[in-house]
Amino acid sequence: MSRDRGPDASAQEPAPDAVPAVDTRLLVREEGLKGYLTEFRRKMRSGELGSLPVVIAVIIIWTVFGSLDSTFLSAQNLSDLSQQIVGTGMIAVGIVFVLLLGEIDLSVGSVSGLCAALFAVLNVLNGMNEWLALLVALAGGAAVGLIHGFFFAKVGVPAFVVTLAGNLAWNGLMLQVLGTSGTVNIPGESIVSKLYSTIFHSPAAAYVTAAVGVGLFLAASLLDARRRRAARVPFRPVAEIVLRTVVIAAIAFAAAYILNQYRGLPLALLIFLILLVVLDFVLRRTTYGRQIFAVGGNIEGARRAGISVPFIRMTVFMVAGTMAAAGGIFLAGQIQSASQTSGGGNLLMNVIAAAVIGGTSLFGGRGSVWSALLGALVIGSIQSGMNIMGVSNAVQFMITGSVLLAAVVVDSLSRRTQKAAGRA
Amino acid sequence: MPETPVLTLRGISKRFGAVQALSGFDLEVHSGEVVALVGDNGAGKSTAVKAIAGVNPPDEGVIEWEGRPVSINRPHDAQNLGIATVYQDLALCDNLDVVANLFLGRELRRFGVLDEVRMDKRSRQLLDTLSIRIPSVRIPVASLSGGQRQTVAIARSLIGEPKVVILDEPTAALGVEQTAEVLDLVERLRDRGLGTILISHNMVDVMAVADRIAVMRLGRNNGFFDKRATTTEEIISAITGATESAVTRRQARKREEER
Numbered sequence: 001m002s003r004d005r006g007p008d009a010s011a012q013e014p015a016p017d018a019v020p021a022v023d024t025r026l027l028v029r030e031e032g033l034k035g036y037l038t039e040f041r042r043k044m045r046s047g048e049l050g051s052l053p054v055v056i057a058v059i060i061i062w063t064v065f066g067s068l069d070s071t072f073l074s075a076q077n078l079s080d081l082s083q084q085i086v087g088t089g090m091i092a093v094g095i096v097f098v099l100l101l102g103e104i105d106l107s108v109g110s111v112s113g114l115c116a117a118l119f120a121v122l123n124v125l126n127g128m129n130e131w132l133a134l135l136v137a138l139a140g141g142a143a144v145g146l147i148h149g150f151f152f153a154k155v156g157v158p159a160f161v162v163t164l165a166g167n168l169a170w171n172g173l174m175l176q177v178l179g180t181s182g183t184v185n186i187p188g189e190s191i192v193s194k195l196y197s198t199i200f201h202s203p204a205a206a207y208v209t210a211a212v213g214v215g216l217f218l219a220a221s222l223l224d225a226r227r228r229r230a231a232r233v234p235f236r237p238v239a240e241i242v243l244r245t246v247v248i249a250a251i252a253f254a255a256a257y258i259l260n261q262y263r264g265l266p267l268a269l270l271i272f273l274i275l276l277v278v279l280d281f282v283l284r285r286t287t288y289g290r291q292i293f294a295v296g297g298n299i300e301g302a303r304r305a306g307i308s309v310p311f312i313r314m315t316v317f318m319v320a321g322t323m324a325a326a327g328g329i330f331l332a333g334q335i336q337s338a339s340q341t342s343g344g345g346n347l348l349m350n351v352i353a354a355a356v357i358g359g360t361s362l363f364g365g366r367g368s369v370w371s372a373l374l375g376a377l378v379i380g381s382i383q384s385g386m387n388i389m390g391v392s393n394a395v396q397f398m399i400t401g402s403v404l405l406a407a408v409v410v411d412s413l414s415r416r417t418q419k420a421a422g423r424a
Numbered sequence: 425m426p427e428t429p430v431l432t433l434r435g436i437s438k439r440f441g442a443v444q445a446l447s448g449f450d451l452e453v454h455s456g457e458v459v460a461l462v463g464d465n466g467a468g469k470s471t472a473v474k475a476i477a478g479v480n481p482p483d484e485g486v487i488e489w490e491g492r493p494v495s496i497n498r499p500h501d502a503q504n505l506g507i508a509t510v511y512q513d514l515a516l517c518d519n520l521d522v523v524a525n526l527f528l529g530r531e532l533r534r535f536g537v538l539d540e541v542r543m544d545k546r547s548r549q550l551l552d553t554l555s556i557r558i559p560s561v562r563i564p565v566a567s568l569s570g571g572q573r574q575t576v577a578i579a580r581s582l583i584g585e586p587k588v589v590i591l592d593e594p595t596a597a598l599g600v601e602q603t604a605e606v607l608d609l610v611e612r613l614r615d616r617g618l619g620t621i622l623i624s625h626n627m628v629d630v631m632a633v634a635d636r637i638a639v640m641r642l643g644r645n646n647g648f649f650d651k652r653a654t655t656t657e658e659i660i661s662a663i664t665g666a667t668e669s670a671v672t673r674r675q676a677r678k679r680e681e682e683r
Contacts, residue, residue: 224541227541228541228544231545233545234544234562286536286537290520290531293519293524294524294528296519297519298515298517300513300515301514301516301517301528302517305515305529305530307529365517365518365519365520
């Protein structure tokens with residue numbers, strides 16, 4: 001076969017020097033901690049901020065409020081805070097899923113109120129088994145999400161319009177469900193109250209939880225590195241794994257220590273953390289999670305790769321609905337009632353703010369469920385601090401609004417920097 | 425060529441409303457050859473590719489795969505036969521890294537969980553055998569250059585071990601050096617025994633890598649040329665229709681004799 005290729009005949013055979021030649025422009029990670037630091041600096045410069053801004057925000061907020069009023073950093077306040085953020089955080093997890101698709105769900109506030117009301121009416125007023133009522137409430141949230149997903153994915157209505165309509169409609173349905181009673185009080189011995197208020201008083205509970213979490217992280221990291229080394233693909237050096245583990249252990253045991261200074265580990269926090277670990281695993285380690293990121297990155301690309309885009313969209317809205325229901329249940333347990341104001345007020349703004357502040361991009365395809373925890377912590381800290389200082393609601397709204405705007409500005413700027421650095 | 429073509433199209437027609445996009449289109453692709461499909465804008469190249477890829481099934485005509493008639497009604501059918509298509513827009517997910525893009529929709533799993541280690545290893549092997557140079561298989565595709573993205577997209581089409589690869593304008597948006605990289609890759613596809621259909625506007629690229637050149641004009645064949653026995657001028661006049669009578673008739677007659 002003739003191999004005459006005219007002008008560019010110089011590279012006749014697959015250039016033999018192409019494989020081993022090391023291009024100096026290639027990003028080769030240096031060994032050890034030095035390489036870790038250069039990589040970190042490179043990421044910062046190119047706008048891959050990750051959770052760094054929100055961690056800095058938490059430190060600033062805690063320093064400011066702590067210096068203004070010493071009760072803010074007390075074990076009691078921080079323990080209460082860890083319990084209060086669970087409801088918001090759970091709903092924000094659902095928002096993270098939706099944001100990963102580059103979409104938005106404006107109905108989660110109403111859905112959380114509706115599902116809390118469903119539980120209260122079924123269990124308290126009609127005497128249904130409390131576990132069954134809980135299940136019905138969660139399934140109700142999933143069904144609502146399925147309806148949103150159907151109109152968005154199958155009919156083609158923009159998600160924000162579908163969920164905006166849902167926001168009003170589900171609020172109406174909640175008022176209908178509550179009927180004339182208006183407010184249903186949930187007794188303290190109900191499962192919903194217990195889910196929120198149970199606290200493991202034994203100091204061992206918090207420490208064991210911290211130890212198990214850190215141990216699992218270390219074991220998983222080491223096993224992964226070993227498999228990678230055996231397969232001769234790049235792996236994390238042991239020094240880096242140890243450093244990461246030490247940081248995580250410091251945070252986990254400090255949190256456990258503070259919780260034990262007051263009353264112990266709240267069940268709600270434990271459930272929230274387990275849920276985050278499980279959903280993080282789903283997003284990063286399963287085909288389903290990979291498909292969510294793919295749809296968020298390039299819908300056409302995902303479709304050509306054989307991914308069913310409508311299926312992903314509908315199930316993601318179901319996740320958002322279910323998480324809204326779960327969050328609503330915890331919020332109802334917190335105030336021990338379901339009322340006409342459940343799920344209203346600034347809840348919707350707070351959960352969206354939490355997801356975005358935590359570092360999940362509004363533009364889709366980038367984020368992690370951990371941003372729900374970090375974002376809820378920021379929002380919760382601001383509210384708690386301002387409550388302690390007796391700041392009025394008016395000012396609280398303005399400040400929370402400003403923080404949300406700041407988070408979106410950081411998101412937009414980092415995206416722009418990423419584009420400039422060729423990373424978006 | 426004596427052996428059975430891996431892919432044969434006979435008399436393919438496709439009509440969109442009032443427009444006859446393809447009429448009686450023929451094409452043969454053998455293993456280990458690069459067939460360039462050239463023609464002016466609107467000549468029917470894209471329609472022909474979509475018929476092969478199962479995106480727009482043809483109204484009439486026969487598609488044969490390794491000598492057996494087959495029907496390709498969905499993109500899935502084409503993939504199952506072993507036809508991979510790399511579209512001009514590449515359809516890569518910018519936010520995912522190279523490995524994730526290569527295996528998108530075909531992820532390797534271990535106990536139901538993504539097997540990143542095995543995907544990582546196979547990606548490196550594949551990119552090495554194709555002599556594709558990219559900074560790291562673990563960076564988002566967004567940070568790659570246009571040529572690198574094109575090579576990643578082509579490499580992705582090879583994950584499913586196809587027998588025919590269709591490349592839609594792979595060098596259209598690339599610079600000189602990147603174009604050379606992609607053309608090298610096209611030659612490597614031929615060396616691996618794949619049949620390649622290369623759609624291009626660029627005569628230099630076509631003459632550089634193609635073995636045979638199929639010219640389309642107004643939805644019809646307008647001549648088949650052997651790269652060794654033709655010139656750029658001859659092909660361009662077939663594309664523009666300047667030699668409507670001479671070349672077409674001669675080629676048509678020759679092909680009738682072959683049958």
